[in-house]
Amino acid sequence: MIEILLKDRTTERNILWANAERGAEEIQLEEIHLIKPRHEKIRAQQKQRTRERAEIFTPPDVCEIQNDLLADEKKISSPWTDYVDRKFLEITCGEAPYITTRYNAVTGAPIPIQKRVGLLDRKLKLINQQVRAVEDWKKFSARAVRSVYGYEFQGDNLFLARKNILLTVEDFYREKYFSNPPEDFRREVAEIISWNFWQMDGLTYSPPFTDEANLFGGANCKIKDWSTGKIFEFRELLGGGRR
Numbered sequence: 001m002i003e004i005l006l007k008d009r010t011t012e013r014n015i016l017w018a019n020a021e022r023g024a025e026e027i028q029l030e031e032i033h034l035i036k037p038r039h040e041k042i043r044a045q046q047k048q049r050t051r052e053r054a055e056i057f058t059p060p061d062v063c064e065i066q067n068d069l070l071a072d073e074k075k076i077s078s079p080w081t082d083y084v085d086r087k088f089l090e091i092t093c094g095e096a097p098y099i100t101t102r103y104n105a106v107t108g109a110p111i112p113i114q115k116r117v118g119l120l121d122r123k124l125k126l127i128n129q130q131v132r133a134v135e136d137w138k139k140f141s142a143r144a145v146r147s148v149y150g151y152e153f154q155g156d157n158l159f160l161a162r163k164n165i166l167l168t169v170e171d172f173y174r175e176k177y178f179s180n181p182p183e184d185f186r187r188e189v190a191e192i193i194s195w196n197f198w199q200m201d202g203l204t205y206s207p208p209f210t211d212e213a214n215l216f217g218g219a220n221c222k223i224k225d226w227s228t229g230k231i232f233e234f235r236e237l238l239g240g241g242r243r
């Protein structure tokens with residue numbers, strides 16, 4: 001599963017570390033244990049990342065206020081399935097605290113399911129209320145995951161964002177069915193996440209360092225339109241795009 005969460009769909013390699021220590025090196029499977037969330041990093045490293053990459057994470061109470069403004073599921077009037085399909089993109093997503101709030105991104109304190117306020121948390125909460133059969137649950141949850149997007153420069157953050165999303169789906173499944181989700185479903189979700197949360201320099205729309213090192217020919221980042229199965233460049237969405 002972890003190998004899927006390391007995939008870069010544009011370069012067809014692994015995502016890069018893209019931090020001060022490791023630059024353009026790919027993250028290897030056996031290095032996963034080196035990845036720590038910001039709240040566990042040493043102070044000097046936190047400071048350096050803030051200085052170099054403006055890395056400061058948003059606490060869940062602020063995410064809650066902003067997500068309420070964007071998407072208050074208590075005020076939905078359209079069919080609940082429309083809410084599941086509503087698309088959101090967390091730009092420069094860090095560990096993705098606007099999408100899922102498994103823990104407080106600032107302090108690291110775990111947050112119980114009932115108190116989670118991320119955009120995907122809200123969708124999964126609704127699915128848990130609306131759906132009984134496990135096959136329906138899997139179908140709607142996969143749709144919910146297809147509807148949330150994010151990009152990030154630093155590979156360790158991106159990996160944690162991806163992992164947080166997969167673990168969130170597992171948490172809500174367990175909450176509903178008191179068992180772990182089946183392996184094939186976890187794999188399907190991991191595949192979706194590996195497309196929807198991608199590594200990109202938001203200033204160039206390319207994977208980090210591709211302009212400087214020209215390793216992959218300065219590729220434009222690719223994303224997937226799940227409704228048609230078509231792959232296209234993120235850049236195409238900008239400037240009055242079609243979708």
Ligand SMILES: C[S@@+](CC[C@H](N)C(=O)[O-])C[C@H]1O[C@@H](n2cnc3c(N)ncnc32)[C@H](O)[C@@H]1O
Binds near residue numbers: 056090153201
């Ligand atoms: C202020 S943090 C916000 C993270 C998260 N969205 C949150 O609210 O907690 C900014 C994030 O942008 C990332 N970042 C910095 N420069 C970037 C760039 N050129 N392209 C994409 N992401 C970038 C950093 O690595 C960092 O994770």
